[in-house]
Amino acid sequence: MIEIRVDGQPIAVCPGANLLEACLAAGIYIPHLCHLPGLPAAASCRLCFVALGDRPDPVPACTVAVQPGLEVLTDTPAVRRLQRSALELLLSAHTIDCRRCPANRRCALQRIARFLKVPLKRPDLPPLDPPGGPPGTGGELVVDPSHCVLCGRCVRTCRRLHGHSRLTFAGRGQRTVVTDWVETGPAIRCTDCGACIEVCPVGAIRLAPGANDPES
Amino acid sequence: MLLNPSAAPPPTEPEVLETLGGIVARFDRRRALLVPILQAVQAQCAYLPPETMPLVGRHLGIAASEVYGVASFYNQFRFFPPGRHPIRICLGTACHVKAGDIILENFERKLGIQEGQTTADREFSLERVACVGCCALAPVAIVGETVHGHMQPSKVEGLLLQIQIAREKAQREAAAASPQAEDPSDD
Structure with a gap:
């Protein structure tokens, strides 16, 4: 075990451990959306920024392996500014209708917004049209593009569990969506494992009506 | 797309x-x-x-x-076959300023498809293009090979109707030329 200092507080971690995981395990909350323990860092949500003692600019904590004597600050003005603007960008393309959302109260966005004191609703910004038409290609899974934050947890989880991913990013830029592709051959069948629904931080994935529910 | x-x-x-x-x-x-x-x-x-x-x-x-x-x-790949009458809407700078996106929206609504798609009967496909080089005519729509300048939302329906009438006329003529051929019953 080695010792690092997070916000002046010493914590003991295994050498080479992931900084984000180490902080979370020590009870120090860092906002994060896309990280999946055990998988290479995607660093796509741009939320888990921390300031490291020896670096001029904040870096995503999920990309850092701890070294002895590491000095970490999680609450500097530069860190919070980056986190707030990343969250505001995510919220700008997210339909805020929490009361009718199935993920209400367990939504990662709600938690992070509360933590960073960012308002969920911005009446001064016009809402964006969700990209594309009706989501998906008619498979068992429906990904709602107006709620999806494009963290890619579902895509990476499916790939880890099944070798191939049924879900994929399609399109690009503002019109990127996560969608599934109906396989006509026997190559890949959705196994109904429900793992993608489970890992979605914002409840954007659900089974299409008619598909059997893994929870039932 | x-x-x-x-x-x-x-x-x-x-x-x-x-x-x-x-x-x-x-x-x-x-x-x-x-x-x-x-x-x-x-x-x-x-x-x-x-x-x-x-x-x-x-x-x-x-x-x-x-x-x-x-x-x-990649924008180069399309997932719909080109229609018999490809419709291209210019969204270059001049057409953008002259609200070419509203023209595109009108075509989308009238045809019931989105940009990049083709109608089920393969008659029309809808695409957006960058600039077709006649900015003075903005906003511009190209239907087949014909350039339609100074487009207005109200002109969209007429354009589609024109094509439909021309098609029906051609069908009637073809039917008249070969009376024994079966009549295209539906539509």
Whole structure:
């Protein structure tokens, strides 16, 4: 075990451990959306920024392996500014209708917004049209593009569990969506494992009506 | 650009499917050849039929969804066959300023398809283009080979009606020329 200092507080971690995981395990909350323990860092949500003692600019904590004597600050003005603007960008393309959302109260966005004191609703910004038409290609899974934050947890989880991913990013830029592709051959069948629904931080994935529910 | 159930591409003809298999078989099974394979398919078929994704996926040992992910990233790939009357809406700078997007929206609504799609009867396909070089006529729509300048939302319906009337006239003439041929009953 080695010792690092997070916000002046010493914590003991295994050498080479992931900084984000180490902080979370020590009870120090860092906002994060896309990280999946055990998988290479995607660093796509741009939320888990921390300031490291020896670096001029904040870096995503999920990309850092701890070294002895590491000095970490999680609450500097530069860190919070980056986190707030990343969250505001995510919220700008997210339909805020929490009361009718199935993920209400367990939504990662709600938690992070509360933590960073960012308002969920911005009446001064016009809402964006969700990209594309009706989501998906008619498979068992429906990904709602107006709620999806494009963290890619579902895509990476499916790939880890099944070798191939049924879900994929399609399109690009503002019109990127996560969608599934109906396989006509026997190559890949959705196994109904429900793992993608489970890992979605914002409840954007659900089974299409008619598909059997893994929870039932 | 996205496939959606409300406007799925029309079923692929059997001969297209056959060429598809031939094209894919010409390539090595290397992941790096994904884009060249897709380009070859599009060069032959003028679009990527939905069967392309699983076929190419199996050939390269990757998921069909991954093939779709790559193909949908590039603007050059289309997932709908070109219509008999391709409609291209200019959204270059001048047409953008003159609200070309409203013209596009009107076509989308009237045809019931989205940009990048083709109507189920393969009559019309809708596309956006950057600049067609006649900015003084903005906003511009190109229907088939004809450039329509100074477009207005109110002109959209008339344009489509004109094409429909011309088609019905041609059908009547064809029917008159060969009276024994069966009458196209529906429509």
